Amino acid sequence: NAGVTQTPKFRVLKTGQSMTLLCAQDMNHEYMYWYRQDPGMGLRLIHYSVGEGTTAKGEVPDGYNVSRLKKQNFLLGLESAAPSQTSVYFCASSTQGSYNSPLHFGNGTRLTVT
Amino acid sequence: GENVEQHPSTLSVQEGDSAVIKCTYSDSASNYFPWYKQELGKGPQLIIDIRSNVGEKKDQRIAVTLNKTAKHFSLHITETQPEDSAVYFCAASKAAGNKLTFGGGTRVLVKP
Numbered sequence: 020n021a022g023v024t025q026t027p028k029f030r031v032l033k034t035g036q037s038m039t040l041l042c043a044q045d046m047n048h049e050y051m052y053w054y055r056q057d058p059g060m061g062l063r064l065i066h067y068s069v070g071e072g073t074t075a076k077g078e079v080p081d082g083y084n085v086s087r088l089k090k091q092n093f094l095l096g097l098e099s100a101a102p103s104q105t106s107v108y109f110c111a112s113s114t115q116g117s118y119n120s121p122l123h124f125g126n127g128t129r130l131t132v133t
Numbered sequence: 134g135e136n137v138e139q140h141p142s143t144l145s146v147q148e149g150d151s152a153v154i155k156c157t158y159s160d161s162a163s164n165y166f167p168w169y170k171q172e173l174g175k176g177p178q179l180i181i182d183i184r185s186n187v188g189e190k191k192d193q194r195i196a197v198t199l200n201k202t203a204k205h206f207s208l209h210i211t212e213t214q215p216e217d218s219a220v221y222f223c224a225a226s227k228a229a230g231n232k233l234t235f236g237g238g239t240r241v242l243v244k245p
Contacts, residue, residue: 023176059142062177067231075231078234109177117231118228118231122169122179124178126174
């Protein structure tokens, strides 16, 4: 049972380039989330999804887009990367909302934008 | 929106001693307070949580206390062991919405 798998683990981009981060979960969870982690700032919610075909904005959505075409996958896209998007990105999933059930996190993607 | 502050940012303790991490929150409507532990190179993992109808909760060597009047909650680790070395995050949430607001994290180092 793999849980939550993030691809890739590391990536270096140049300013203006685009990329997609992939998150896959095999626990049949309804809810999925994308967070970014920056030193001293904890984890901040970028976007989330309450089910297949749905997405919603979180705390810091600007510069990112997401899609949830299949229940098990949640994609995070950067259309035009900026140095401010250098961060560690975590995907998480849960059976119900974050108020009612624990979040299961992947191991993160470290992104550097030069 | 909710704001969660966490102190200290780093904590070094001798093996066997206790460690305490404190968090304050701003939104009086928050009523769910989980704690996550993040080991090096991994994602955070839930270790304990507390809801506002409970003042204290224990699970073996870890305990969490909540003071709703003062809007602060704390994580207590007793008899610390080297495997307790990690980054710990507190968080707060309320029933409406799906937003869990995290504190800035505390890096705990347990010295043998």
